[in-house]
Amino acid sequence: MQCNTKQIMTFRISELLMAIDVVFMRDVLGKREYNEVPLAAYGISGIVNLRGNIVTVLDIENIINANNQPHNRLYNIVFDLNSELFSLAVDEIGEFMDIKTNEIEPVPNSIDPSVTAVSSGVIYAKEKIFLLLDFEKSIKLLLQNIETGE
Amino acid sequence: MDDLIDEFLEETNENLNILGGTLLDLEKQPNNPEILNEVFRNFHTIKGSGGALGFSRLQRLAHAAESVLSKVREGKLTVDTSLVSLILKVIDSVKQILEYIAANRAEPEQEFVDLLAKLGQYAELPDQIAVQQTAQTLEPSTPKESGGTDRSAASSNGTNSIRVKLSTLEDMMNITSELVLIRNQLLQILKSQENSAFACPLGRLNKITTNIQETIMKVRMQPVKTAWTKLARIVRDLANKLGKQIDLKMIGEDTELDRQVLELIADPFVHIIRNSIDHGIESPDVRKSVGKDAVGTITLNAYHESGHVIVEISDDGAGINTAKLKEKLLTKGTLTQKDLEKLTDDQINQYIFKSGVSTAAEVSDVSGRGVGMDVVMTNINKVNGAIDLISSPGKGSIIKIKIPLTLAIAPVLIVECNNDIFAVPQTNVLEILFGNAGKKHKISHIDGAKVLVLRGEMLPLVSIQDVLNLSPSKKEGYILILQITHSVFGLMVDNLLDTEEIVLRPPGSVLKGIKVFSGSAILGDGRVVMVIDPNSIAKRASIGDTKDVQSVEIFNDKKLVPILLFKNFNGETNAVDLKNISRMEKVRKSAIENSVNGYVVQHNNVIIPVVFDGETNNSFLFLIILQKDNIGVAFATPEVIDIIDADLEIQQISRKNGYLGSAVIDGITTDVLDSDYYLNIKDFKAIPSGNNVATRNTKTKLKKILLISSNNKEISDLQEVLRENFDMTCATDIHEYSGELPEVIIIGEYINQSNCLEVAQKIKTGIPKLNPVPLVKLFLNASKQDVALGIKAGILRYIPTKNKQTILQSLINLIASRQSPGGD
Incomplete structure (x- = not known):
């Protein structure tokens, strides 16, 4: 069996413990003032200027719950998806870890399907379970919010 | 290998474009050895590089063309129209092969046997016959003045330019704007510090940054010539096909435009030129009969004017056949006879830019479907340009296109609403008004929609909060009067902050769905802002298709008609044309009886249905009795105001049954009653109040x-x-x-x-x-x-x-x- 390793970074959004593959990551930044975008889909908190780039700020919790709840999150994880920059608002930054790809387990059935819709698996590490965030799936779910939102 | 092919394709395509233009020059000056040499050289290059990459068919074609040209060079063949056509065909085939290579990374199977055979014929033609042949056709191809004579000289000097990837250019643009932002921040800091040691170097940085920015902008510029070269070919081919003789003149072809803009307006040029050739320029016989030179002229002229580039496309043809256009508009139902009478010829001519309108008697493969000019309008609008048409019957027409230099930098107005900021493109802003209602302009409500009466004209009014689903604001801020494609409307905002030049960025992938924004931008102080698209705002607020309204507004002759002004039960002023009123009566409220079929009143022993739309405490009411033929219906009103002569110009078509729309009467927005509606009611339930009756005389089949x-x-x-x-x-x-x-x-x-x-x-x-x-x-x-x-x-x-x-x-x-x- 193939045993590739992956580096992930963990973080927390409200009560959700999550992790992302660091290959997508570009930056971790402190809190930013962002501009809200009216009529935007649920989960889009606004846009922000990051060193001359206009970056769309996403809130995973709002994507999952399909609402526009304002949250006061302290950090921004900037990631690159198909050469477009996004920023993910998170409450707490965890740590970097090396994991083996065969340690990634499928998301248990008992979890809310909306949560499953943004993740590609779970990882058990340091006596905690982290949900591995899948950006592409998250954007897909977000765009669904647009279609049903209008 | 792939890189090599890509480079080859790019280079060859560019060569071919130049070659097309050079060939046409050669046709006009067949004896100019320099031009001939350049054509020859070009084919030689294609042959060489094609061969090197193993594209044998390409090589063979180029070689055959080269052989023919070498005969010309030796003086054994003379350049004539048919020869140029043949070489042009070679260029087309080479382009075809290139396209195939681009898609499939290999040459197509097709052997260009016919073409090669024809080229072979030319190359092997005995010298005398060739001379004879050309002698016959020499006359029409006498040398003519050409705008591009110095081209060969310029390009033979060797190139001092390099090829740069577009993405690199875009990156440079972005990095530069980042630099500009940092500079702005530094200057902001500097302002707060007195006698700073940084002042001097920062001043220099400031200047250099501006220089860099300007230079980068210059890199994006391309001469308008790049969009024009293909036009020469189109003119030649179409003119030959239609049996017309046309000379294309180009003036100011070095005028530069942003390449993004140029890309968008290249198509409109083609459509306009095609139209000019097909409809504008007459056939040589007709031209001679009206005393014109047999050869028609189409002139392209580009020049700068107050921050814009103006491109004029003029022809000395017949101009627009307004009579035919009128006929077309009538049969299409675009306009009625009444509309036509009120419009000047110039105004009617503008309709050629509308979709589906063409004066061509029949649809040909050249033009006539009425789509082309619509494309022109759409693309010109995309670049925020403007288009104007001047046509003088018998003398020709001029189409004037006004294009901004660049799309990349746009002046915007920064507006504030509920503490959010938005940018509105200044090109759309006609004027700005203070929002305090009731001063010089008035805000009224019609059908629940806000309307602004400005200098006697009625404009739909939209509040930015409503459109963007923001919480309503209490501020009486400002009203921006915005010009959009087909109409004008007012946009209410809380506050105006600033004007700024921005670099418009396309919206992010997840924000594209929101149509009301055309993109976002970073302001000088580092803030980001969404840029509003006024056209989409109007669409969202369903101001939408106000074309009808606009066409009404064009009419200037005001017809005064006697009208009756009265109040409805909501206290709003309504009007009705006096000609439909048979009489008016003051009645006790109790005289209006409630029957099974709604309210009725007895009048001269006849029961007349009453439109009684509302509640009142008055004991007396006025009945306006509308009558036509034998049908009568009474309209109850609490108060009759006056009978005046007024201009019943409907400026806002009503969406509500029973009303024609709204007009401005004595400076007051007034809903005008549609008396025919009440007289022709089929179904009394459809009357807004739901409690009314009317008789109907069915004239149709009983x-x-x-x-x-x-x-x-x-x-x-x-x-x-x-x-x-x-x-x-x-x-x-x-x-x-x-x-x-x-x-x-x-x-x-x-x-x-x-x-x-x-x-x-x-x-x-x-x-x-x-x-x-x-x-x-x-x-x-x-x-x-x-x-x-x-x-x-x-x-x-x-x-x-x-x-x-x-x-x-x-x-x-x-x-x-x-x-x-x-x-x-």
Whole structure:
């Protein structure tokens, strides 16, 4: 069996413990003032200027719950998806870890399907379970919010 | 290898484009050795590089063309139209091969046998014959002045330019704007510090940054020539095809435009030129007969004017055939005869830019579908340009296109709403007003929508909060008057902050769905802002298609008509054209009676339906009695204001039944009543109040009704009343009837209860096709019990016979209500 390793970074959004593959990551930044975008889909908190780039700020919790709840999150994880920059608002930054790809387990059935819709698996590490965030799936779910939102 | 092919494709395509233009120059100056050499060199390059990459067909084609050209160089062949056409065909085929290579990374299987054979013929032609042949055709190709004579000289000097990837250029743009932002921040900091040691170097940084920015912008610029070169070819081919002689002149071809803009307006040029050739320039015979030079001229002229580039495309052809255009507009139903009378020829000519309009008698593969000019308009709008058309019949037409230098930097107005900021493109802003209502302009409400009356003109008004679903603001801020493609509207904002030049960025992938923003931008102080697209705002606020309104606004001759001004029950001023009013009466409120069919009033022993739309405490009301032919309807109003002569120009078409729309009368927005609507009401339920009645005279085919009766007096009485409106047939029993399906079956007054129930029963069980037909019973006296039984048996309505008019009215209403969906 193939045993590739992956580096992930963990973080927390409200009560959700999550992790992302660091290959997508570009930056971790402190809190930013962002501009809200009216009529935007649920989960889009606004846009922000990051060193001359206009970056769309996403809130995973709002994507999952399909609402526009304002949250006061302290950090921004900037990631690159198909050469477009996004920023993910998170409450707490965890740590970097090396994991083996065969340690990634499928998301248990008992979890809310909306949560499953943004993740590609779970990882058990340091006596905690982290949900591995899948950006592409998250954007897909977000765009669904647009279609049903209008 | 792939890189090599890509490079080869790019280079060869560019060469071919230049070659096309050079060939046309050669046609005009067949004896110019420099031009000939350049054509030759170009083919040689294609042959060489094609061969090096192993594209043998390409090599063979280029070689064959080269052989023919070398004959010309040796003086054994002379350049003529057919030779140029042949070489042009070679270019087309080479382009075809290149396209194939681009897609498939290999040459196509196709062998260009015909073309090669023809080229071979030329190359092997005995010298004398070739000379003879060309001698015959020499005359039409006499040298003519050309705008591109110095091209060969310029390009033979060798190139001092390099090829840069577009993405690299875009990156440079972005990095530069980042640099500009940092500079702005530094300057901001510097302002707060006195006698800083950084002041001097920062000043220099400031200057250099500006320089870099300007240089980068320059890199994006391309001469308009790049979009024009292909036009020469189009003119030549089309003119030959249509048997016309056309000379294309280019002036100011080095005028530079942003390449993004240029890309968008390249197509419009093609469409306009095609139109000029097909419709504008006449055939040589016609031209001679009207005393013009047989050779028509199309002139392209580009020049700078106040921050814009103006491109003029003029021809000396016949101009636009306005009469034909009018005819076309009429048959298409775009305009009515009345509209046409009110428009000047110039105004009518502008309609060629509308979709589906073409003056061409028949559709050809050149033009005539009426799509081209629509594309022109769309693309010009995309670059925020403007287009103007001047046509003088018999002398030609000029199309003037005004294009901004660049799309990359746009001046915007920064506006504030609920502490959010947005940018509005300044190109759309016509003027800015203070928002305090009731000062110089007035905000009124029509149909629940806000309307601004500005200098006698009515403009739809939108609040930015409403459009963007923001929480409403209490501020009386400013109103921006915005010009969009087909109309003008007002946008209410809280506050104006600043004007700024921004670099518009396309919206992020997840924000693209929000149509009201055209993108985002970073302001000088580092803030980001969404840029509003006024056209989409209008669409979202469903100001939408105000084309009709606009065409009304063009009309200048004001016709004054006498109108009656009155108040409706909501206190709003309404108007109605006096010509439809037969009289007015003041009545006690109690005189308006409530009948089964709504409000009625007795007038000279005739019952007239009343439109009584609202509540009032007044004991007296005014009735405006509208009358036409024998139909009358009264309109109740609490207050009559005045009768005045006014211009009943409807500026806002109403979406509500019963109103023509709104007009500005004496500076007040006034809803104008549609008296015809009330006089022609089919279904009284459709009257807004829902409580009104009106008579209707069906002029069309009379509705069939069936009367079941054996009483001759009753039959003749009813016949008299109903004759006008219905085609009545009589039968003594339902079984006797075998004609077409009636609209209503009436059971006569003298059919007693048991017989009546029997008829209903028979229809219900025995004659299924009559089942859906409403059944009514006429009665003079009927007990509640009888009625209840009858209705249970399937009788829809009991109509009293006291008043014959009531019978008529009831029947009309019954039929009308059944015809309207959801009725009864």
